Amino acid sequence: xxxxxxxxxxxxxxxxxxxxxxxxxxxxxxxxWQNTPTTQRDDSTWWRSYNxxxxxxxxTQALAGSDDIALAKNRLGQAQAQYNYAFANQxxxxxxxGTDAYGKFANGRVNALGQSFHFPNKTSNFGFVGGxxxxxxxxxxxxxxxxxxxxxxxxAALYAQAAARLSVAAGVAQLYFTLRALDADVALLQQTxxxxxxxxxxxxRQYDVGAVDALTLQQVTEQRDAVHATLPDMEDxxxxxxxxxxxxxxxxxxxIVQNAVQRGQAIQALVVPDPTPSVLPSALLxxxxxxxxxxxxxxxxxxxxGYARAAYFPSISLASLAGVxxxxxxxxxxxxxxxxxxxxxxxxPVLDFGRTESGVKLAKTGRxxxxxxxxxxxxxxxxxxxxxxxxxxxxxTREQDTHDRQTAAQERLNLTNLRMEQGxxxxxxxxxxxxxxxxxxxxxxxxxxxxxxxSVDLYKATGGGFHTSPLTNARQAH
Numbered sequence: 001x002x003x004x005x006x007x008x009x010x011x012x013x014x015x016x017x018x019x020x021x022x023x024x025x026x027x028x029x030x031x032x033w034q035n036t037p038t039t040q041r042d043d044s045t046w047w048r049s050y051n052x053x054x055x056x057x058x059x060t061q062a063l064a065g066s067d068d069i070a071l072a073k074n075r076l077g078q079a080q081a082q083y084n085y086a087f088a089n090q091x092x093x094x095x096x097x098g099t100d101a102y103g104k105f106a107n108g109r110v111n112a113l114g115q116s117f118h119f120p121n122k123t124s125n126f127g128f129v130g131g132x133x134x135x136x137x138x139x140x141x142x143x144x145x146x147x148x149x150x151x152x153x154x155x156a157a158l159y160a161q162a163a164a165r166l167s168v169a170a171g172v173a174q175l176y177f178t179l180r181a182l183d184a185d186v187a188l189l190q191q192t193x194x195x196x197x198x199x200x201x202x203x204x205r206q207y208d209v210g211a212v213d214a215l216t217l218q219q220v221t222e223q224r225d226a227v228h229a230t231l232p233d234m235e236d237x238x239x240x241x242x243x244x245x246x247x248x249x250x251x252x253x254x255x256i257v258q259n260a261v262q263r264g265q266a267i268q269a270l271v272v273p274d275p276t277p278s279v280l281p282s283a284l285l286x287x288x289x290x291x292x293x294x295x296x297x298x299x300x301x302x303x304x305x306g307y308a309r310a311a312y313f314p315s316i317s318l319a320s321l322a323g324v325x326x327x328x329x330x331x332x333x334x335x336x337x338x339x340x341x342x343x344x345x346x347x348x349p350v351l352d353f354g355r356t357e358s359g360v361k362l363a364k365t366g367r368x369x370x371x372x373x374x375x376x377x378x379x380x381x382x383x384x385x386x387x388x389x390x391x392x393x394x395x396x397t398r399e400q401d402t403h404d405r406q407t408a409a410q411e412r413l414n415l416t417n418l419r420m421e422q423g424x425x426x427x428x429x430x431x432x433x434x435x436x437x438x439x440x441x442x443x444x445x446x447x448x449x450x451x452x453x454x455s456v457d458l459y460k461a462t463g464g465g466f467h468t469s470p471l472t473n474a475r476q477a478h
Contacts, residue, residue: 017144017306018305018306018309018310019141019145019302019305019307020302022302024295025298025371025374025375029282029382030382031281031282032281033277033385033386033389036276036277037276038276038277038280039276039277043459043462043464043465044464044465044466046273046459046465047169049271049273050173050265050271050452051265052264052270054262054263054264054265055172055265057262058172058176058245058249058261059169061249062168062169062248062249063168065250066164066168066249067250068164068167069164069165069168071164072163072164076154076157076161078157079153079154079157080157082150083151083153083154085150086143086146086147086149087151089147090138090143092133092135093133093134094133095131095132095134096129096132097130097321098129098130099129130321130322131321131322132320132321133319133320134318134319135319136315136316136317136318137315137316137318139316140310140313141306141310142306142310142311142315144306145303145304145307145310146307148300149299149300149303150300152296152299152300153297155299156293156294156300159290159292159293159296159468160289162289162292163290163293166289166460166463166464167460168248170456170457170459170460170464172245172248172249174453174456175241175244175245175248177267177270177449177453177456178241178449179242179245179261179263180264180266180267181267181446181448181449182234182237182241183266183267184266184267185238185442186231186234186238188438188441188442188445189230189231189234189442190231191438192227192435192438193224193227193228193231195431195435196224196227196228196435197224199220199223199224199428199432200220200221202427202428203216203217203428242260242261245261246261249261267445267448268445268448270452272451272452272455273455275389275393275396275455275458277385277389278465279463281382284462286467287463287466287467287468288377288381288462288466289463289466289468290381291374291378291381294373294374294377295374298367298370298371298374300370301363302367304363304366304367305360305364305367307363308356308362308363309360311349311355311356311359311360312349312356312360314346314347314348314349315346315348316345317344317345317346318342318343318344319343319344320341320342320343321341322340322341384460384461385458385462388457388458389458391450391457392451392458394454395450395451395453396451398447399444399447399448401447402440402447403447405440406437406443406444409433409436409439409440410437410440412436412437413433413436413437416429416433
């Protein structure tokens with residue numbers, strides 16, 4: 001029996017765990033992005049492709065101080081602690097045990113096992129001090145499954161942190177582009193207000209002398225009022241976008257209230273990067289941190305099934321106690337005798353009214369839910385890539401159209417100025433041409449913003465240079 005108790009831990013190496021073998025769900029993937037080629041490049045610092053040092057600084061600040069990233073880092077620490085706890089459950093527990101009592105044996109003698117033992121016939125201390133070792137044999141892989149599930153949870157938290165970093169960087173870039181577009185819109189609207197005010201003043205003078213009718217005056221007045229009403233709304237959108245960007249970057253409350261967000265390149269001066277993806281469709285599963293996160297959650301749920309199944313089988317625990325005893329001493333370290341014990345305990349379920357079966361069913365349905373979420377994340381990823389590619393193509397066409405309109409409006413203004421110099425056009429015609437040019441410029445700003453936003457969406461949809469290969473060891477990665 002002693003030999004069996006000592007050798008039982010060695011049998012663990014040959015025991016089979018009850019968790020099912022993990023197989024990644026297979027989904028049919030496209031071989032190419034339709035008619036869009038793939039360009040191999042390093043997208044790890046994709047925001048530098050816009051050639052704006054201020055944007056680079058803002059994203060660097062956000063990656064260091066964003067609340068979303070801080071929360072993701074905290075969840076990673078929780079997952080690591082949970083894994084360390086589960087891993088430690090597979091190891092023995094060594095503790096110190098000690099007792100001390102004060103009493104007296106009757107007549108100073110104790111009869112036990114057919115023998116008579118003599119003790120001092122006086123009130124004495126009865127003490128014991130020693131060590132205790134407890135160990136649960138993991139014959140069915142219960143603790144190992146729990147440890148592996150927690151390890152997958154650490155991997156999932158790592159990928160969630162990478163997803164948060166990508167989301168924050170993309171959010172900062174898009175808010176920054178929106179802010180620069182709104183800056184340009186406000187400036188153009190202010191020019192438009194001045195032009196409309198000057199145009200209304202001229203029309204008013206012509207109306208006063210009977211050169212134009214009341215309908216013309218009313219139309220010009222409505223145009224001026226519409227521009228005046230648009231400007232405050234545009235300024236309000238700009239201020240709110242600036243506040244949102246300051247919060248996302250992680251600025252202090254004092255900076256949010258007192259300091260404006262730094263500006264860099266004008267919206268039209270920002271470089272629009274190559275609109276081609278840097279990853280093939282077959283590699284997208286390894287380049288999206290959210291897909292990798294859902295797969296690790298699926299792996300964890302797979303191990304949870306093994307943990308639940310282990311409840312069908314008995315649990316065996318070993319316990320060992322060794323120490324020294326003393327009677328009638330002033331110091332427990334003066335041992336009068338030594339003792340040790342080695343024992344085992346087993347508990348096996350007999351009737352639990354379906355508790356274990358329900359636990360296994362719950363674990364399986366949890367695994368099935370994670371399969372659905374994993375497949376859903378893949379579908380979402382390919383949808384986002386497709387939408388970003390289509391949006392880039394549409395935005396590029398729209399920007400070219402608006403640029404052509406702006407060129408035509410500029411040419412009209414130039415010709416109108418020449419006609420006015422030669423006496424064939426009036427100042428009203430020039431102001432109307434200026435108003436048309438400003439409207440075309442506003443459209444160009446909107447088109448450039450849409451193109452920049454679509455490019456950020458593509459970087460985000462393709463993982464932003466992320467790859468799962470560096471994140472392999474849960475304990476070292478933390």
